[in-house]
Amino acid sequence: MQHFVLEQALNFLIQNGDVNLEPLDQKIIRFSLKDLPLEVDFVCTNNRIFVVNDINNVSDVDIKLTANVFFALFKGEDLTDLLKQDKIIIHGDVKTAQLLVDMLQAVDIDVEETLSQYTGDIVAHEIGKITGEIKKITQESSNPLEALKDSVSNFLINPSVPKTYKNNKH
Amino acid sequence: MDNTTHFGFKDVATKDKQGMVRGVFDSVASKYDLMNDVLSFGAHRLWKRYTIASSNVKTGDKVLDIAGGTGDLAIEFRKKVGDSGQVVLSDINAAMLGEGRKNLTNKGIFGVDFVQLNAQYLPFEDNTFDCVSIAFGLRNVTDKDQALREMRRILKPGGCLLILEFSTTDSEFLKKFYDFYSFNIMPKLGEIIADDKDSYQYLAESIRKHPDQETLKDMVLEAGFGFCEYHNLSGGIVALHKGIKA
Structure with missing residues (x-):
């Protein structure tokens, strides 16, 4: 199920994020997150990505990183800098890895516009506002996952009081 | 190829199986x-929905649905590919294809092509389709290896094959329940609702004769696909095999 969700998410980004996958055509990228039980192959073909998990595949490049570094790549952090800091380990064709990173960074989705097709404008706008908040929190922190966790904890301990309308007449 | 094959639990002449399967579906x-x-208590709709979602089919794609019968996959594929794409609904059985045509027309779905064909001899050029699907049809095909090679041939490089089919569950409890249900309840329901006990007896038997998950995966790879993975649904009672043409 994990593969299914990942594959759906990636292809959703490709289709809705105006991403050209042609430079990665026929490439197999083995991708693993060190802090999560995730090791998969991204098979890039026919302008879409299939997520498979077959150790017999020969990959063009192996990418090992942590979830935080993955978020950092999304935020636009330079691959070379991360490589120098040993935050990301790449075996194989570095050019392919760079193409994948470029693709992830090129994703540009208007969340509200995309969602509104399914939920209507009002729900999409509210979700868009929440997404914006999450994006702001993760971009301002060097550790996006921790920042997100802290924000959720703060909210649960001390939820913001909804605005009330005061009656000035009494 | 051997001169005999199975039709449910019976051994029959290979040349006769196609006609016998046609009889069942007629x-x-x-x-x-x-x-x-x-x-299936409605579960077939969820299995098919998962199949469609797994297809990664997008606007403009060409899709062939083999053994598509009443067209429930074709309807969803048609929505996904849009007017710029193409969906071909095919079946070996004219009666099933007729039901599919009627169903799509009743639902106001147009722009789907209908082709009566045998999965072992697909009448299409090489590298034509982005996706080929076959749901609950492969177990009725006489020469499955030949059919898989044909499906690979007509897929574009990077094209995706989806095989949704009954399979084998590992759970002992589920297996016992499923065996009892298949051989005792299913034929009875077939008799009551469709006035046809034998066809539903064949359904139960043909499921048991169908290759298990790993065997089918090997067959898909043997047919020349670059990758194949499967996902068990409902505890392995059904499995979705997904092959990608390298």
Whole structure:
């Protein structure tokens, strides 16, 4: 199920994020997150990505990183800098890895516009506002996952009081 | 190829199987959707929805649905590919294809092509389709290896094959329940609802004769696909195999 969700998410980004996958055509990228039980192959073909998990595949490049570094790549952090800091380990064709990173960074989705097709404008706008908040929190922190966790904890301990309308007449 | 093959638990002459399978589907065509809903408690709709979602089909794609019968996959594929794409709904059985045509027309779905064909000899050029699907049809094909090679041939490089089919569950409890249900309840329901006990006895038997998950995966790879993975649904009672043409 994990593969299914990942594959759906990636292809959703490709289709809705105006991403050209042609430079990665026929490439197999083995991708693993060190802090999560995730090791998969991204098979890039026919302008879409299939997520498979077959150790017999020969990959063009192996990418090992942590979830935080993955978020950092999304935020636009330079691959070379991360490589120098040993935050990301790449075996194989570095050019392919760079193409994948470029693709992830090129994703540009208007969340509200995309969602509104399914939920209507009002729900999409509210979700868009929440997404914006999450994006702001993760971009301002060097550790996006921790920042997100802290924000959720703060909210649960001390939820913001909804605005009330005061009656000035009494 | 051997001169005999199986038809349910019976051994029959290879040349006869196609006609016998046709007989089964001629008999059940008009009640096919109703029986699917009753026998699977509606779960077949979820299995098919998962298949569509797994296809990664997008606007402009060309899709062939083999053994598509009453057209429930074709309808969803048609929505995904849009007007710029193409969906071909095919079946070896004219009665089933007729039901599919009627169903799509009733639902206001147009722009789907209908082709009566044998999965072992697909009448299409090489590298034509982005996706080929076959749902609950492969176990009725006489020469499955030949059919898989044909499906690979007509897929574009990077094209995706989806095989949704009954399979084998590992759970002992589920297996016992499923065996009892298949051989005792299913034929009875077939008799009551579709007035056809034998066809639903064949359904239960043909499921047991169908290759298990790993065997089918090997067959897909043997047919020349670059990758194949499967996902068990409902505890392995059904499995979705996904092959990618390298």
